[in-house]
Amino acid sequence: MHLFMSLDKSDLLVEAENLVMRFPVRGGQWIRPVDDVSFSIRRGEVLALVGESGSGKTTIGRSLLRILEPAQGTIRVAGSDVTHIKGKALVRYRREAQMIFQDPFGSLNPIKTVEAHLTFPIKKHRGGNADRVSAVVDELLTRVGLTPVDETRQKFPHELSGGQRQRLAIARALAVQPTFLVADELISMLDVSIRAGILKLMNELKAEFRLSFLYITHDLASARYFGDRIMVLYAGRIMETAASRELVRNPSHPYTRLLLAATPGSQHHGKLPERVNEPPDLSEARRGCPFATRCLYATDECRETMPPMTEIEPGHQVACYHPQTGAIAVERATI
Numbered sequence: 001m002h003l004f005m006s007l008d009k010s011d012l013l014v015e016a017e018n019l020v021m022r023f024p025v026r027g028g029q030w031i032r033p034v035d036d037v038s039f040s041i042r043r044g045e046v047l048a049l050v051g052e053s054g055s056g057k058t059t060i061g062r063s064l065l066r067i068l069e070p071a072q073g074t075i076r077v078a079g080s081d082v083t084h085i086k087g088k089a090l091v092r093y094r095r096e097a098q099m100i101f102q103d104p105f106g107s108l109n110p111i112k113t114v115e116a117h118l119t120f121p122i123k124k125h126r127g128g129n130a131d132r133v134s135a136v137v138d139e140l141l142t143r144v145g146l147t148p149v150d151e152t153r154q155k156f157p158h159e160l161s162g163g164q165r166q167r168l169a170i171a172r173a174l175a176v177q178p179t180f181l182v183a184d185e186l187i188s189m190l191d192v193s194i195r196a197g198i199l200k201l202m203n204e205l206k207a208e209f210r211l212s213f214l215y216i217t218h219d220l221a222s223a224r225y226f227g228d229r230i231m232v233l234y235a236g237r238i239m240e241t242a243a244s245r246e247l248v249r250n251p252s253h254p255y256t257r258l259l260l261a262a263t264p265g266s267q268h269h270g271k272l273p274e275r276v277n278e279p280p281d282l283s284e285a286r287r288g289c290p291f292a293t294r295c296l297y298a299t300d301e302c303r304e305t306m307p308p309m310t311e312i313e314p315g316h317q318v319a320c321y322h323p324q325t326g327a328i329a330v331e332r333a334t335i
């Protein structure tokens with residue numbers, strides 16, 4: 001199902017259609033942490049993927065980068081089907097699409113200097129003589145704010161602060177001139193005081209290089225800041241998608257409203273009642289809306305069949321039989 005039929009197709013960079021991911025678990029059973037997920041990302045757009053732990057965000061990110069292969073569905077990037085590519089085509093694709101991880105320590109090599117982290121991908125991807133490569137290293141370090149460059153080049157990851165390490169990880173991702181980045185919980189391990197600086201840098205880079213992002217986060221506040229659109233995921237299903245401002249102003253899915261109520265600083269902040277808070281069923285046999293067990297408005301229909309994605313405003317879709325409007329009733333009595 002195309003969610004953005006009205007758009008000029010050439011404007012779409014990433015198109016995921018009906019993605020399904022499956023993993024084997026104990027007892028010969030399978031889970032489906034990503035189930036029938038469709039979305040697209042335009043060139044130069046940030047799609048923020050929001051959901052709680054275990055909702056399948058990282059699995060979607062990894063499948064887009066083809067670190068994982070989807071069990072079903074299609075992934076197209078710049079019009080090419082990359083769902084099952086292998087070998088050289090996959091290597092080429094992985095240069096177009098980069099991942100920036102939550103914990104740069106884990107993805108940086110402790111025995112390599114900052115310079116070495118950047119020199120290798122620049123040489124491999126762009127070529128050029130040593131002077132040219134060195135000039136690009138300087139350019140990248142300056143661009144991500146790792147200055148003075150002469151000093152930074154010789155440092156090892158442990159000599160950098162958390163924010164600086166994340167800046168290095170960003171520089172390394174940019175070294176291969178990607179068009180699409182998956183940023184997975186980019187700032188969640190950083191001190192609050194340096195988060196804003198990293199998000200500001202990402203915003204500048206996005207505009208400067210017309211990069212597209214899948215920005216994975218459990219935090220609606222940063223999704224609202226960095227995301228042009230927000231997609232809310234629950235137990236591997238999309239619950240709601242809208243432009244960031246619209247989603248935060250007019251949350252419609254009961255789960256989105258619950259998330260907003262739990263976001264400090266949100267105009268809706270407060271404790272919203274829910275039925276129970278138990279981990280959702282991810283088994284292949286599950287039926288209906290996964291949020292039904294927690295939802296105050298759930299009916300038999302919700303428990304039987306997954307509600308289809310319905311457009312309630314242009315660009316605002318919700319998968320719910322009982323979409324809500326108006327202020328969030330924080331004071332509603334608990335069941």
Ligand SMILES: Nc1ncnc2c1ncn2[C@@H]1O[C@H](COP(=O)(O)OP(=O)(O)OP(=O)(O)O)[C@@H](O)[C@H]1O
Pocket residue numbers: 023024033051052053054055056057058059060218282
């Ligand atoms: N390789 C795997 N094998 C089995 N189960 C997996 C595998 N990878 C992920 N899962 C399961 O899939 C579900 C979704 O995981 P995923 O990491 O995508 O969620 P997430 O929303 O990114 O969570 P978090 O914010 O905690 O990273 C979880 O129940 C997880 O245990």
